[in-house]
Amino acid sequence: EPTSGLDTAGALSVMKAARAAADSGRAVLCTIHQPSAEIFEMFDQMLLLQYGGEMVYFGPIGRHSRDMLDYFYRNGASKCEDKENPADYIISLIGVGIGHHTGKDWGAVWTGSEENKRLRAALETGKEDGRADGSPLRPAGATPFEYTTDVPTSIAFQTKHVLVRTFRTFWRTPSYNVTRMVFQVLMALLLGLAYLQLGADQTGLRMRVALLYFTIVIGTVAMLNAMPVMMAERAVYYREKAAGAYRSLPYFLSWTIVELPFILVSSTIFSVILYWLVGLQTAAFGYFWLMMVTLMLFAVSYGQAIAIWAPNIMIAMMIAPSLTAMLMIFAGFLIKKDDIPPWYIWIYYINPYAYYLQGIVTNELDGLTFTCTAANIAAGQCYPVGSAYLDFYGWNPDDKWRNWGIVLLFFGAFRLLALAGLAYKVHLRR
Numbered sequence: 069e070p071t072s073g074l075d076t077a078g079a080l081s082v083m084k085a086a087r088a089a090a091d092s093g094r095a096v097l098c099t100i101h102q103p104s105a106e107i108f109e110m111f112d113q114m115l116l117l118q119y120g121g122e123m124v125y126f127g128p129i130g131r132h133s134r135d136m137l138d139y140f141y142r143n144g145a146s147k148c149e150d151k152e153n154p155a156d157y158i159i160s161l162i163g164v165g166i167g168h169h170t171g172k173d174w175g176a177v178w179t180g181s182e183e184n185k186r187l188r189a190a191l192e193t194g195k196e197d198g199r200a201d202g203s204p205l206r207p208a209g210a211t212p213f214e215y216t217t218d219v220p221t222s223i224a225f226q227t228k229h230v231l232v233r234t235f236r237t238f239w240r241t242p243s244y245n246v247t248r249m250v251f252q253v254l255m256a257l258l259l260g261l262a263y264l265q266l267g268a269d270q271t272g273l274r275m276r277v278a279l280l281y282f283t284i285v286i287g288t289v290a291m292l293n294a295m296p297v298m299m300a301e302r303a304v305y306y307r308e309k310a311a312g313a314y315r316s317l318p319y320f321l322s323w324t325i326v327e328l329p330f331i332l333v334s335s336t337i338f339s340v341i342l343y344w345l346v347g348l349q350t351a352a353f354g355y356f357w358l359m360m361v362t363l364m365l366f367a368v369s370y371g372q373a374i375a376i377w378a379p380n381i382m383i384a385m386m387i388a389p390s391l392t393a394m395l396m397i398f399a400g401f402l403i404k405k406d407d408i409p410p411w412y413i414w415i416y417y418i419n420p421y422a423y424y425l426q427g428i429v430t431n432e433l434d435g436l437t438f439t440c441t442a443a444n445i446a447a448g449q450c451y452p453v454g455s456a457y458l459d460f461y462g463w464n465p466d467d468k469w470r471n472w473g474i475v476l477l478f479f480g481a482f483r484l485l486a487l488a489g490l491a492y493k494v495h496l497r498r
Contacts, residue, residue: 069099076104083107108133108155118162120310122175125158127183143177218312226318234322237301238330244297245330248290252338255286260345270449273438273457279346280428281401283360284421286338287367288392290331294371295388298323299381306496316491324483327368335361348432355431355468362475363424369482376489395421405462420478426463427471433458434465 070086071079083103087110090096100107108129114136116125128135133154140161141147148157162174178184219226238245263279266272305319339357348356371388378384398408399421408416416422433454440450451457458465 069101071100071103071107080104080107083110086110102159103155105153105155108153116158116162118175121312124162124174124178125183126178126187139181139183143174143181144172219315220312221314223315223318226314227321230314230318231322231325234319234326238326241297244293248293248330248334249337251289251293252286252334253341255289256338256341256345259283260342263346265345265347268437269439270441270444270451273433273451273454276346276348276432277401277429277457280432281399281425283342283428284363284396284399284424286360287363287421287424288396290334290364291367291371291374291388291392292385294368295375295384296381298372298375299378299384302376303496305490306494316487320483320487320490323372327365331364331368332361335364349436352431355472356428359424359428359431359472359475362472362479363420366420366475366479366482369479369486373482373486373489376486377493379495395419398422399425400461400463401425404460420475423471423474423478427468427475429461430458430463430465430468430471434468 070082074082086096086098090112100111109132111129113127114125114129115123118124125136125139127139130136130138133148136158137148137154140158145161148154259279259282263275266275266279308314309316309319336357339353339360343353343356374384374388375381378387394415397403398412398415398419400416405413405416405422436454438452438454440452444450451460455465
């Protein structure tokens with residue numbers, strides 16, 4: 069790219085030197101972007117590529133670009149205006165710029181053109197290469213190149229190198245990872261001090277359930293935190309995938325693997341601080357930690373999937389909070405399952421937060437006993453054991469591992485949704 073970073077005068081000077089070298093008998097091959105009409109006229113031959121590296125034209129430019137323009141005119145292109153730069157004209161024509169775009173697949177037009185057939189015949193016979201006998205350019209017995217895939221390396225090779233690159237990207241993005249670590253500590257302290265050492269009375273019983281419900285907020289923030297990072301990285305992914313550097317699967321696997329240690333560390337920090345400040349049931353910590361890790365895995369996957377499918381960050385930021393608010397309303401705490409209107413009950417059954425909440429609440433309350441005052445008994449609000457309060461919500465302690473498995477399935481479903489978006493959805497149009 070000899071003209072990159074140069075002004076018009078500098079670019080013209082450099083290309084005059086290249087033209088002089090070509091006139092002396094040397095072959096000059098270079099890439100040129102947005103050349104002026106004067107610079108464009110200096111070239112003898114042009115290879116034009118469209119999005120994805122597909123060939124659109126290869127042949128002579130001609131005086132005043134006549135040879136090149138005639139080819140496009142013969143195939144239905146609109147006329148290049150007299151004062152229009154031919155280079156800008158063809159860039160717009162194939163859909164890279166604005167205007168003149170006919171909607172044709174110019175790559176397919178070239179593939180079926182007579183010019184392409186003559187070019188391939190010339191490569192086989194060598195007649196245009198100066199060989200008088202017309203002998204082929206390819207030596208006898210040589211195996212022709214045959215490309216069976218658009219990516220030249222194996223999935224394992226791609227995954228290894230993309231994984232290393234992705235980890236470096238995470239490590240060099242403190243705004244993402246340090247932020248979530250600090251937020252986990254602050255939220256654990258905030259909730260832990262607000263619900264410090266809950267008692268074994270009826271107030272402590274209700275506050276335990278409220279506290280566990282508010283832990284959903286941690287997943288919501290993780291989801292919102294993941295979206296801008298994925299949105300920024302997907303432009304790099306589109307470019308490198310189009311260039312044949314790697315496929316969707318290695319990129320997807322690298323993001324899945326690299327997220328794991330950061331999620332494990334942040335979830336552990338939050339769980340340890342919160343659990344002992346509040347004084348939750350010691351024997352139930354293992355399940356609580358496991359469910360918290362699973363919630364964070366789901367939340368990050370949820371955010372990444374939205375970022376991959378949404379056309380821009382504004383749309384993503386509209387979709388994610390709206391869906392999350394709906395899921396939190398119908399998670400079974402603000403409105404009990406039995407009180408949810410029948411036309412909304414389907415939200416409860418497809419709600420990962422509902423299964424998360426059932427799991428951690430039954431894990432905490434099962435086996436605990438609570439005291440009741442005379443006022444509690446008189447008001448009919450005495451629940452001497454945790455299982456009695458679980459019956460009030462319609463939650464069964466025997467379902468806690470089923471609930472964890474369902475949240476894990478939601479995590480897997482949203483990872484697959486993200487993979488499908490990487491494989492089939494492209495928002496970059498240039």
